[in-house]
Amino acid sequence: QLQLQESGPGLVKPSETLSLTCTVSGGSISSSSYYWGWIRQPPGKGLEWIGSIYYSGSTYYNPSLKSRVTISVDTSKNQFSLKLSSVTAADTAVYYCARHEFERYSSGWYNWFDPWGQGTLVTVSS
Amino acid sequence: QSVLTQPPSASGTPGQRVTISCSGSSSNIGSNTVNWYQQLPGTAPKLLIYSNNQRPSGVPDRFSGSKSGTSASLAISGLQSEDEADYYCAAWDDSLNRGVFGTGTKVTVL
Numbered sequence: 001q002l003q004l005q006e007s008g009p010g011l012v013k014p015s016e017t018l019s020l021t022c023t024v025s026g027g028s029i030s031s032s033s034y035y036w037g038w039i040r041q042p043p044g045k046g047l048e049w050i051g052s053i054y055y056s057g058s059t060y061y062n063p064s065l066k067s068r069v070t071i072s073v074d075t076s077k078n079q080f081s082l083k084l085s086s087v088t089a090a091d092t093a094v095y096y097c098a099r100h101e102f103e104r105y106s107s108g109w110y111n112w113f114d115p116w117g118q119g120t121l122v123t124v125s126s
Numbered sequence: 127q128s129v130l131t132q133p134p135s136a137s138g139t140p141g142q143r144v145t146i147s148c149s150g151s152s153s154n155i156g157s158n159t160v161n162w163y164q165q166l167p168g169t170a171p172k173l174l175i176y177s178n179n180q181r182p183s184g185v186p187d188r189f190s191g192s193k194s195g196t197s198a199s200l201a202i203s204g205l206q207s208e209d210e211a212d213y214y215c216a217a218w219d220d221s222l223n224r225g226v227f228g229t230g231t232k233v234t235v236l
Contacts, residue, residue, distance in 0.1 A: 039171075046128055046227055046228075046229060046230050047163075047171065047214055047216075049224060049226075049227070062224045063223055064224070096171070101176070107159065108157050108158035108159055108218070109158040109217075109218035109220075110176075110177060111158065111161070111216070111217065111225050112161040112173055112176045112216070113171075114173035114176070114182060115172075117170065118169075119170050
């Protein structure tokens with residue numbers, strides 16, 4: 001059974017870089033045709049896709065965050081990571097990692113996340 | 127702000143049928159598949175419906191999805207107390223070039 005687990009600091013100072021890692025267990029990050037993604041949810045608010053990465057290193061980013069986001073993959077550790085630079089209080093959120101089905105067919109983009117990690121709250125505050 | 131619009135709340139008594147709408151546009155629902163997620167209180171979202179109307183293994187057949195034009199719907203039949211949760215629709219948006227989620231609907235079992 002595939003499981004994902006986020007890890008990283010729960011508190012980041014304004015203007016610094018948020019760094020999180022997602023460890024995948026129960027399956028290889030490089031043995032399938034899935035992407036691996038990051039999604040966040042500010043307290044009491046809705047969901048926002050941040051970006052996704054393929055095991056080869058190919059990435060897709062949310063254009064509204066692209067200038068501040070870097071997602072990388074380490075297949076040897078079965079992990080992928082998120083870096084978000086120049087954070088502000090608006091970046092305070094629960095950050096989730098998830099396996100991302102992401103492919104274009106004749107009927108349009110197939111784009112869903114399953115399964116998800118349990119999420120980790122990151123607070124931006126001095 | 128979300129480009130997929132859902133009603134903020136929906137409710138029903140046990141056993142009733144509840145339907146949640148998701149309104150989008152030609153660049154998202156109109157041209158791509160729709161997915162639905164269930165988020166129980168204090169937990170991560172869970173995939174409920176993918177590719178408009180497909181249920182992942184383990185999801186009860188009480189949950190069903192449909193899509194017509196630029197709108198989609200999630201129906202919960204035989205509502206149960208454990209269905210009390212937030213529900214989000216989602217799709218890819220060709221104009222924004224990103225995945226988009228709905229505004230979310232809180233379902234209450236009366």
